[in-house]
Amino acid sequence: MKKSVLSTVALTFTVSLLASAAATAASRDMISVVGSSTVYPFSTVVAERFGKKTQFNTPKIESTGTGGGMKLFCAGNGIDTPDMSNASRRMKKSEYEMCVENGVTDITEVLIGYDGIVVANSNAAPQMKLSRKDLFLALADKVPALDGSETLIKNPYKTWKDVNASLPATKIEVLGPPPTSGTRDAFAELVMEGGCKQYPWIKAIKKTDKSAYKAICHSVREDHVYIEAGENDNLIIQKIDANPDAMGIFGFSFLDQNTNKIQGSFIDGTAPSFAAIADGSYPVSRPLFFYVKNSHVDKVPGIAEYLAEFTSESAMGQMGYLTDKGLIPLGNDKFAEVSADVKSYKMLQL
Amino acid sequence: MTNQLKTGQKALNMNDSSMHSNTDRIKKSLKKRNSKEKRFRLWGRLAISFGFLMVAILFADIGTKAYPAFFQHWIKVDIEFNRQWLSIEPSDSAVRPDMQALKQANYSATVKKSLYQMFPSITARGDKRDLMKLLSYSAEFKIEDLVTANPDLLGQRVSLWLLADDDVDSYFKSDFTAGQSSGRINDKQAMWLKQLFDSGAVEKRFNTLFFTNSDSREPELAGIRGALSGTILTMIIVLAISFPIGVSAALYLEEFAPKNRWTDMIEVNINNLAAVPSIVFGLLGLAVLINIFGLPRSASLVGGIVLSLMTLPTIIIASRASIKAVPNSIREAAIGLGASDMQVTLEHVLPMAMPGILTGTIIGLAQALGETAPLLMIGMVAFIVDVPTNFTDAATVMPVQIYLWADSPESAFLAKTSAAILVLLAFLLIMNFSATFLRSKFEKNGQ
Numbered sequence: 001m002k003k004s005v006l007s008t009v010a011l012t013f014t015v016s017l018l019a020s021a022a023a024t025a026a027s028r029d030m031i032s033v034v035g036s037s038t039v040y041p042f043s044t045v046v047a048e049r050f051g052k053k054t055q056f057n058t059p060k061i062e063s064t065g066t067g068g069g070m071k072l073f074c075a076g077n078g079i080d081t082p083d084m085s086n087a088s089r090r091m092k093k094s095e096y097e098m099c100v101e102n103g104v105t106d107i108t109e110v111l112i113g114y115d116g117i118v119v120a121n122s123n124a125a126p127q128m129k130l131s132r133k134d135l136f137l138a139l140a141d142k143v144p145a146l147d148g149s150e151t152l153i154k155n156p157y158k159t160w161k162d163v164n165a166s167l168p169a170t171k172i173e174v175l176g177p178p179p180t181s182g183t184r185d186a187f188a189e190l191v192m193e194g195g196c197k198q199y200p201w202i203k204a205i206k207k208t209d210k211s212a213y214k215a216i217c218h219s220v221r222e223d224h225v226y227i228e229a230g231e232n233d234n235l236i237i238q239k240i241d242a243n244p245d246a247m248g249i250f251g252f253s254f255l256d257q258n259t260n261k262i263q264g265s266f267i268d269g270t271a272p273s274f275a276a277i278a279d280g281s282y283p284v285s286r287p288l289f290f291y292v293k294n295s296h297v298d299k300v301p302g303i304a305e306y307l308a309e310f311t312s313e314s315a316m317g318q319m320g321y322l323t324d325k326g327l328i329p330l331g332n333d334k335f336a337e338v339s340a341d342v343k344s345y346k347m348l349q350l
Numbered sequence: 351m352t353n354q355l356k357t358g359q360k361a362l363n364m365n366d367s368s369m370h371s372n373t374d375r376i377k378k379s380l381k382k383r384n385s386k387e388k389r390f391r392l393w394g395r396l397a398i399s400f401g402f403l404m405v406a407i408l409f410a411d412i413g414t415k416a417y418p419a420f421f422q423h424w425i426k427v428d429i430e431f432n433r434q435w436l437s438i439e440p441s442d443s444a445v446r447p448d449m450q451a452l453k454q455a456n457y458s459a460t461v462k463k464s465l466y467q468m469f470p471s472i473t474a475r476g477d478k479r480d481l482m483k484l485l486s487y488s489a490e491f492k493i494e495d496l497v498t499a500n501p502d503l504l505g506q507r508v509s510l511w512l513l514a515d516d517d518v519d520s521y522f523k524s525d526f527t528a529g530q531s532s533g534r535i536n537d538k539q540a541m542w543l544k545q546l547f548d549s550g551a552v553e554k555r556f557n558t559l560f561f562t563n564s565d566s567r568e569p570e571l572a573g574i575r576g577a578l579s580g581t582i583l584t585m586i587i588v589l590a591i592s593f594p595i596g597v598s599a600a601l602y603l604e605e606f607a608p609k610n611r612w613t614d615m616i617e618v619n620i621n622n623l624a625a626v627p628s629i630v631f632g633l634l635g636l637a638v639l640i641n642i643f644g645l646p647r648s649a650s651l652v653g654g655i656v657l658s659l660m661t662l663p664t665i666i667i668a669s670r671a672s673i674k675a676v677p678n679s680i681r682e683a684a685i686g687l688g689a690s691d692m693q694v695t696l697e698h699v700l701p702m703a704m705p706g707i708l709t710g711t712i713i714g715l716a717q718a719l720g721e722t723a724p725l726l727m728i729g730m731v732a733f734i735v736d737v738p739t740n741f742t743d744a745a746t747v748m749p750v751q752i753y754l755w756a757d758s759p760e761s762a763f764l765a766k767t768s769a770a771i772l773v774l775l776a777f778l779l780i781m782n783f784s785a786t787f788l789r790s791k792f793e794k795n796g797q
Contacts, residue, residue, distance in 0.1 A: 030736075030744060032647070032648075034729075037757075040733070041567065041758065041759060044567045044733040045567045047733065047735070048566055048567055048568075048733075048735060049487075051735055051736070052491055057736055058734075058735035058736055060648060060732050060733065060734050060744045061732055061733040062648070062729050062731060062732040062733075063731060063732065063733075063754070064726075064731075080640075080644065080646070080647065232756060232757055233757070233759070234756060234757065234758075234759075234764070251759075253759045254759045256759070257534070257759040257760050257761055258759075258761055259533065259534065260532060260533030260534070319479070321487070324483070325567070325759075326759065
């Protein structure tokens with residue numbers, strides 16, 4: 001008798017659960033955002049303030065990585081798909097085509113600002129003055145032969161002084177993100193390739209054999225000089241703080257938050273600072289985006305208001321609260337353009 | 351007869367001499383064996399104390415890192431609820447503004463202007479910005495709550511304790527040498543803070559927000575309530591699904607199922623399932639629960655079902671072992687008294703096996719409590735501020751919260767991470783204690 005009562009309770013419990021689940025799946029009153037872990041720290045700040053200021057629910061921000069976010073975003077127009085996707089690079093043509101194939105054609109692109117990538121070391125060590133060429137020579141798997149001939153040899157450099165006589169004679173030891181990270185992609189593209197193409201004969205390869213060129217410029221050495229420290233940038237900071245000889249590679253916002261422990265190195269004569277990244281004189285920065293599914297604007301309450309908050313002067317502007325979190329703001333013209341595009345839900349075309 | 355006696359005596363003699371040599375041998379080896387046993391016991395003690403030492407180091411490390419997170423600095427600010435600053439219409443003090451006007455009032459300007467009033471010497475725009483950075487941005491929401499709750503405050507001047515920004519908090523907690531710039535606090539800010547500190551307008555309090563707030567991107571506001579609620583909801587689902595299914599599967603396989611190729615195969619599969627990497631269950635959850643059945647993403651319901659799949663094999667294996675250990679005499683005696691198979695199983699075997707089953711369940715739940723990998727696929731690794739109240743609300747769990755905080759750029763989140771780990775461990779301890787309590791209850795009943 002007691003048993004049958006119990007099982008009836010359990011059954012009603014399950015049925016009501018599934019019923020309520022089905023009901024919530026049909027409509028949604030919480031904005032859902034997916035995508036890049038680099039944009040995550042910024043969109044969460046906006047989401048939190050938006051939730052406090054307005055009567056809408058605080059949006060849910062998932063940190064899935066840029067590629068993973070695009071897959072979810074482009075899966076379709078249904079209400080169970082995310083409304084926005086964060087990206088630490090522009091949407092790829094292949095991703096756009098995937099979107100269009102699944103009926104997601106009306107997308108607005110929002111450029112929110114820039115993120116710098118820094119090479120930093122402990123405050124206890126002297127500040128380094130590096131060039132992209134130095135970094136390429138120090139970290140590439142294969143480097144041009146020492147005798148000046150146009151051949152490649154396995155990277156022989158052990159200390160920074162070997163790379164460039166003006167640098168200190170400390171051992172090269174760099175902690176950085178693994179290949180799965182967007183920061184690593186950007187570092188390879190902006191720093192390694194930037195240094196690599198300063199050799200005219202390597203640059204010439206690009207025209208004849210693009211993949212060989214990429215293999216030369218993007219491959220990082222594997223003899224424990226470049227140490228993959230996982231996706232956690234705080235771990236890299238702790239390690240370079242403990243070991244003054246080591247250098248670390250991570251996003252500018254982490255440098256900005258930890259200036260009591262670490263300092264950013266000069267790259268091509270410019271130190272990573274807010275102003276230098278914003279005006280483009282610091283050479284290693286990348287744009288950050290998010291994408292909006294316009295078909296959801298009427299279906300999920302609060303999207304228009306969330307967009308207004310994100311693109312407002314007090315958030316994304318020159319003195320906005322996002323800059324306190326390390327986002328490099330857009331210039332005034334670009335900012336006005338982006339705000340106008342968002343207001344009119346300008347359709348993305350790739 | 352004599353012969354017999356002689357041989358008997360001889361035998362006795364021989365026995366005597368061999369006994370003599372045996373005791374000698376035993377005596378000789380006794381010392382060696384005793385010292386061997388002593389060494390063995392010593393090794394045992396060493397092993398246990400090594401384990402204890404490691405646990406102590408772990409706890410001391412987490413504890414010292416977490417300690418700062420349990421305290422917070424507050425700053426006393428004279429807030430003037432000036433109608434003009436609040437831009438409340440009409441500015442006539444005789445008229446009581448309605449709720450709508452109070453909701454739309456400009457509270458951030460009021461905080462700013464009140465703060466500037468405390469430091470009249472500050473005029474430069476950049477300095478004013480730096481001054482505002484001393485306070486947490488939550489200040490404006492706090493005074494909004496105060497005014498909407500009590501509109502009589504309008505026109506008054508009140509001293510309020512407001513939460514300090516995380517940078518200020520870390521500054522006071524760490525290398526606070528009065529008036530010196532450090533970290534993200536510049537020389538001017540340090541000077542203002544010294545002024546405030548000397549006038550007694552800075553106070554260190556226990557951090558209750560850590561337990562009453564949900565996740566936030568501002569370390570001073572971040573709390574674990576949301577993640578804790580999510581964990582409890584998820585664990586309820588895990589328990590509700592995996593315990594009844596696990597125990598009934600174990601009972602059937604042990605007590606009723608015939609031994610043949612099919613049951614052998616099921617047994618092998620259950621053992622294999624226990625060893626499957628947890629991320630695989632996450633992929634399964636995404637493909638089946640979300641994509642086919644259309645359950646909501648990020649919900650504790652889906653998380654609970656996925657984690658149940660993970661805990662089920664653990665519970666089944668432990669339950670089977672414990673059911674097997676129930677002596678057969680119990681079953682035979684019950685059958686002998688005329689009990690049916692089901693009565694034997696439910697009324698005699700199950701209660702006796704219960705302590706072991708509970709141990710297995712707790713181990714399974716503890717495993718599920720620490721998982722993040724399978725939750726990534728089903729959208730529970732996310733920034734969620736609203737506290738989940740039912741099983742379909744977007745939710746996150748404690749280990750995910752720890753992971754997200756550990757990955758945040760603000761250095762104050764380091765302490766928060768350790769504090770959250772302590773809370774997770776406390777949760778685990780509570781679960782273990784309740785299991786021990788239930789066990790001892792069942793053990794008494796079983797006798």
